[in-house]
Amino acid sequence: MAGNSEPLSARAKLAVTAGKAAAAVSKAAGRGSGSVIGGKVALRVDPDLLGALAQHLEVTLVSATNGKTTTTRLIAEALRAAGPVVSNALGANMPAGITSALSGGGDARYGVIEVDEKYLAGVARDTDPKCIALLNLSRDQLDRAGETRMLAEKWREGLNGTKAVVVANADDPLIVWAASACANVVWVAAGQEWKEDAWSCPSCGGVLQRQGDDWGCGECGFRRPSPSWVLNGDYVLDPHGSAWPIHLQLPGRANKANAATSAAVAAVFGVPPQVALERMYQVQAVAGRYDVVTYQNRELRLLLAKNPAGWLETFSLIDGPPAPVLLSVNARGADGTDTSWLWDVDYTRLAGHPICVLGDRKLDLAVRLEVAGLEFRVCESLDEALQVCPPGRIETIANYTAFQDLRRRVGN
Amino acid sequence: MSQNSLRLVWVYPDLLSTYGDQGNTLVVERRARQRGLDVSRLDVRSDQQIPTSGDIYLIGGGEDRPQRLAAERLRRDGGLNRAVANGAIVFSVCAGYQILGHEFINDLGQREPGLGLLDVVSTRGEGARCVGDVLADIDERLGLPPLTGFENHQGVTHLGPTARPFAKVRFGNGNGTGDGFEGAYNDTVFGTYMHGPVLARNPMIADLLLKLALDVNALPPVNDQWYEALRAERIAAATQST
Numbered sequence: 001m002a003g004n005s006e007p008l009s010a011r012a013k014l015a016v017t018a019g020k021a022a023a024a025v026s027k028a029a030g031r032g033s034g035s036v037i038g039g040k041v042a043l044r045v046d047p048d049l050l051g052a053l054a055q056h057l058e059v060t061l062v063s064a065t066n067g068k069t070t071t072t073r074l075i076a077e078a079l080r081a082a083g084p085v086v087s088n089a090l091g092a093n094m095p096a097g098i099t100s101a102l103s104g105g106g107d108a109r110y111g112v113i114e115v116d117e118k119y120l121a122g123v124a125r126d127t128d129p130k131c132i133a134l135l136n137l138s139r140d141q142l143d144r145a146g147e148t149r150m151l152a153e154k155w156r157e158g159l160n161g162t163k164a165v166v167v168a169n170a171d172d173p174l175i176v177w178a179a180s181a182c183a184n185v186v187w188v189a190a191g192q193e194w195k196e197d198a199w200s201c202p203s204c205g206g207v208l209q210r211q212g213d214d215w216g217c218g219e220c221g222f223r224r225p226s227p228s229w230v231l232n233g234d235y236v237l238d239p240h241g242s243a244w245p246i247h248l249q250l251p252g253r254a255n256k257a258n259a260a261t262s263a264a265v266a267a268v269f270g271v272p273p274q275v276a277l278e279r280m281y282q283v284q285a286v287a288g289r290y291d292v293v294t295y296q297n298r299e300l301r302l303l304l305a306k307n308p309a310g311w312l313e314t315f316s317l318i319d320g321p322p323a324p325v326l327l328s329v330n331a332r333g334a335d336g337t338d339t340s341w342l343w344d345v346d347y348t349r350l351a352g353h354p355i356c357v358l359g360d361r362k363l364d365l366a367v368r369l370e371v372a373g374l375e376f377r378v379c380e381s382l383d384e385a386l387q388v389c390p391p392g393r394i395e396t397i398a399n400y401t402a403f404q405d406l407r408r409r410v411g412n
Numbered sequence: 413m414s415q416n417s418l419r420l421v422w423v424y425p426d427l428l429s430t431y432g433d434q435g436n437t438l439v440v441e442r443r444a445r446q447r448g449l450d451v452s453r454l455d456v457r458s459d460q461q462i463p464t465s466g467d468i469y470l471i472g473g474g475e476d477r478p479q480r481l482a483a484e485r486l487r488r489d490g491g492l493n494r495a496v497a498n499g500a501i502v503f504s505v506c507a508g509y510q511i512l513g514h515e516f517i518n519d520l521g522q523r524e525p526g527l528g529l530l531d532v533v534s535t536r537g538e539g540a541r542c543v544g545d546v547l548a549d550i551d552e553r554l555g556l557p558p559l560t561g562f563e564n565h566q567g568v569t570h571l572g573p574t575a576r577p578f579a580k581v582r583f584g585n586g587n588g589t590g591d592g593f594e595g596a597y598n599d600t601v602f603g604t605y606m607h608g609p610v611l612a613r614n615p616m617i618a619d620l621l622l623k624l625a626l627d628v629n630a631l632p633p634v635n636d637q638w639y640e641a642l643r644a645e646r647i648a649a650a651t652q653s654t
């Protein structure tokens with residue numbers, strides 16, 4: 001825990017050095033930042049390194065299907081009000097990437113760590129966190145992710161007995177199921193537009209009944225806990241009932257939800273909501289997401305949406321018609337190779353927008369939009385799309401590798 | 413039923429709609445409306461009764477626990493069996509396909525009874541999960557062009573004497589029994605392991621369901637430009653991936 005100034009063991013120091021050397025070699029060879037390979041080498045030298053590094057920090061873990069990178073960034077900004085922070089800001093969220101990020105922590109007091117959903121229980125065991133933020137769980141990468149409910153079950157078992165304060169979304173039944181076995185939970189009514197993965201009671205399999213914001217199982221009594229923090233439009237209500245305005249440069253309802261959760265996390269570390277929220281305003285773009293770039297004399301806003309829940313939240317933040325919309329979808333390894341999730345996205349929400357589609361799987365998108373009864377143009381390249389897009393800022397929505405392709409193309 | 417109206421029933425979207433299965437319903441609905449049919453679509457949640465007066469019933473794929481819950485509720489409800497007895501058409505995918513058979517292996521590793529609407533029995537495969545693009549030839553009696561789909565399942569489905577194989581794979585696994593067969597059907601009930609969703613990649617199967625339901629031999633053509641482009645791309649992908 002923080003305050004424990006016991007130095008790193010000789011083995012841990014050696015591991016950090018070996019990891020940094022490997023990262024430098026990888027970076028020099030042009031293979032990205034080298035942080036993952038560096039972390040892998042360091043963990044091979046000292047498998048307990050992650051725990052050793054975390055010992056010197058007050059750790060917050062952040063996990064979810066959507067919004068974990070942004071929320072990690074918001075929490076990190078908020079906690080900087082209280083002291084230096086180390087964070088895996090670029091989203092390398094498996095043990096190697098996390099180890100690598102913490103190795104560069106210097107004199108940080110707080111560690112704010114995004115964790116891939118599959119690794120959360122293990123990282124929570126290794127890092128003895130003071131706080132864990134759980135945002136949402138929904139279907140993602142159908143070809144390999146396995147069951148969403150099973151993931152919630154694994155969290156429930158893995159986090160049972162944690163000493164951390166768990167800050168969890170009361171509006172996502174799967175999150176509530178995962179968190180409700182923990183001793184110390186702070187419930188946040190952060191909302192969840194996507195409901196298709198939570199019709200079935202995670203506890204007994206009964207059908208969940210919904211009424212307004214409330215939900216509950218008619219058969220076993222599993223129900224929405226009463227929240228102590230509430231996102232209410234542009235405000236977050238704290239446990240004392242005070243309303244704090246959320247001003248963000250990041251767009252959309254989902255980011256307000258991320259800010260509300262982040263304010264609740266900041267409060268665990270004694271940072272008041274007003275201070276936390278003011279600091280969150282500094283965050284402009286997160287790993288290129290939400291960035292507005294100029295390319296070929298056109299303004300493009302770059303929006304990442306990886307799964308149906310993410311697309312749904314993204315549709316709610318784009319400019320209304322006639323703003324042109326450009327959609328790009330790939331199905332490479334990191335995206336998941338099964339594109340059938342496109343049919344879970346309600347594209348009729350784009351009615352009235354001029355639409356261009358591109359990416360490796362533009363024909364899947366074309367059939368999807370045809371069946372939705374929308375007009376669209378299929379384009380071979382970004383440059384072609386920009387030529388046919390009517391005037392105005394282009395809302396560019398892409399899934400993971402398609403998003404990386406676009407960023408490279410526009411030099412972002 | 414009347415020649416210009418169609419009652420479409422989507423069975424248990426709360427449990428069996430994990431793999432974009434709504435797409436199959438959307439494609440049938442769209443293609444029916446394009447032919448000027450008056451379509452009523454009913455999405456029936458698993459705490460609601462299955463209507464027995466539908467023309468076409470669609471059932472999708474799902475994870476292991478929801479599959480067991482769906483089988484329990486469909487057996488208790490009995491509506492789907494009554495609808496089939498009334499001559500309704502049923503099209504099922506993956507977990508839904510297994511439920512229509514005599515039995516399958518549930519999430520607890522036990523044999524779970526199905527609805528017995530298809531003469532098939534499903535077990536769990538020993539080998540690796542079948543994941544990837546599939547290309548298959550549909551049973552020639554149906555007179556349809558090749559089947560393209562995406563498979564993602566561990567199940568193995570064995571056909572009994574009154575179920576006909578829906579297709580024979582050229583690339584991919586299909587039913588996983590080693591004989592290359594994929595899916596099963598009888599006069600009015602169809603089952604397949606193909607996602608994609610399969611009707612978006614094979615609109616001629618959606619049209620087959622419509623023709624069976626309407627009892628007609630032909631339907632007015634619709635513009636299939638993008639379906640055809642997608643089919644060509646995915647057929648090439650399946651051919652190259654092996």
Ligand SMILES: [Zn+2]
Binds near residue numbers: 202219221222
């Ligand atoms: Zn229940």
